[in-house]
Amino acid sequence: MSSSYGKIFKISTFGESHGAAVGVIIDGCPAGIDFDQEFIQSELDRRKPGQSRITTQRKEADEFQVLSGVFEGKTQGTPIAMMVWNGDQRSKDYSHISEQFRPSHADYTYQVKYGTRDYRGGGRSSARETVARVAAGALAKLVLRQINVEIHAYVSQVGKLKLDKPYQGLDLSKAEENAVRCPDPEIAQKMFDLIDETRKKGDSIGGVVNCVITGTPAGLGEPVFDKLHAELGKAMLSINAVKGFEYGSGFEGVEMYGSEHNDLFYDENGVVKTHTNYSGGIQGGISNGADIYFRVAFKPVATIMQDQESLDQNGNVVTVSGKGRHDPCVVPRAVPIVEGMAALVLVDALLRQRASGRLLI
Template identity: 55%
Template sequence: MGNSFGSLFRISSWGESHGGGIGVVVDGCPPQLPLSLDDIQPALDRRRPGQSKLTTPRDEADKIEILSGVFEGKTLGTPIAMLVRNKDARPQAYDEMKEKFRPSHADFTYQTKYGLRNHEGGGRSSARETIARVAAGAIAQKILGFDQVQISTYVERIYNIQSPMLKEIPTRDQIESSPTRCPHQETAEKMEACVLKAKKEGDSVGGSILCRINGLPVGWGSPVFDRLEADLGKAMLSLPATKGFEVGSGFEGTFLKGSEHNDAFESGNEGIRTKSNRSGGVQGGISNGEEIYFRIAFKPTATVLQVQDTVDGKGNETQLMGRGRHDPCVLPRAVPIVEAMSALVLIDHRMRHHAQCRSFSFQS
């Protein structure tokens, strides 16, 4: 349970950090979509380890294999199975964790819930699982491209270093110009120094990512339980190390009065629009045609290369020295993962909207 996501466009992921590999099955992809490895591999290249001195040195190329669902360069409409094999696993680095619980990791909860766990790199709880999300998300993003939907995601804050709010949507090249994936150059340089300092000290830092989505028409989303922002929130909070989500004005909006917070409507050449966008592009759980923007908070990486107090499986107090290869800050590599999960939510809601509201016509 808990390993599948989506309704009409549904993915199921599998695999462990130091097992044979990570895989995903995508069900519900429309047929005859041109699809090749070149559509998926670039997204995985942005997520893979070893990209810079800011990330884990684990040496994985993360080459994708398509096992089913694609024939002669086009999707069949049948399940698409994809696999990335693990090449640089070092499970012996986690021998001490077999008996001891790592602070702020899933070791204790997995052990208590299931009665056993894969202690090698955290097994299923490892962020390496997100390979599956990124591979599936690349397919979703390709389909969304036909609707001119654009997803721009970048690091806005690391630790206490905050980027100013950018009025213009940054390009992919601007985002990728820094290993921090912050498009504001002056801030990016400070962020990089902050991460390297934490790494040198055997510590870690967290921060926040901003996602901006443009090109959505009015109408994607549903009321009550399947609100667009609710599904986005679930998608983001399902990512490892996430601790917060806010859409639009978020928590800052609670400091305003209703008369200050409301987005007034206006009518012009582009139709009905809002003068401001504190709603974050969603009203009543349904997209209103404005930019959707939201922030996700990521905690500092739980594994630090310092001695920490903990207990073992028998409840005995002990100490644990973090080992293995870990990111001192997860945010730069989380950017393509946030994009992927956003795309998976959007394509699912696009299909739901068209199935209910566009597939039938009862007007004479």
């Protein structure tokens, strides 16, 4: 089972939803980076469960421990290990599905692939694993601070409710002022109400997270197979419940003529810029210095508090009853996960560029 990502800034995550702990080992982090523990904890707090009534009520402090690679507040250039203990497991909530395949879960596919599975909360397939990604992504953000790269994600859609405003006209800092993490307070309240109504019905609903990366230097990304947008797509699609990824003009670009869609270059005090940014800050798989922006679509959470027909391991028809504690909509807690994965992609691209012999900063 592959649990690693990255070529130079490489992470390997471990742990299950109802195991003892989840964690990450980071190899390739440069030495001398200020290890801001408060910042890393604040990123984990943005992801942790139990934040409001529209998220899972599982109670986890998600306080992380550093096991190696940091001394006197700085990274040492050696492998960094971080771990979060699981505290509020209720494995008995899943005993009834030990031999049942929950609809749209990984139960059946894991059983087919491995011949065994951890049915407690989905084991390794659980979104609990993303704790490790957020911790590693927070460290990647600290590396990106050195070159003033900033990453801001926010919720732009829940169900059919959409925030139809360009990010340039939004104060993205306001996303952290409400439980939904939408920067428009009025629409955020409507989204909250929709999620809450869905929760009361024992159902779930999907949504979209937008992400904007500013300050990226031109020249990051490897052409052909490791294009920067391909790496971002792979990173986002590896997140639980993600069903779609688009960057720049995305699918809407098919409705435009080339004469409309082309980003025309101009010179601004010796810096090459473009009048528009339909390319999403990436051309030929390489960053061009403009803002990188993309959208990530999340499906409705598969576990719902309603009875559904399914099969068990012996092929018998069974009724699967939803139990346990689950998010009725995943996107509010997915925001820091999207940011963390984006940071991991950019840091790895930055270090690969440095290794190629041409420094961009």
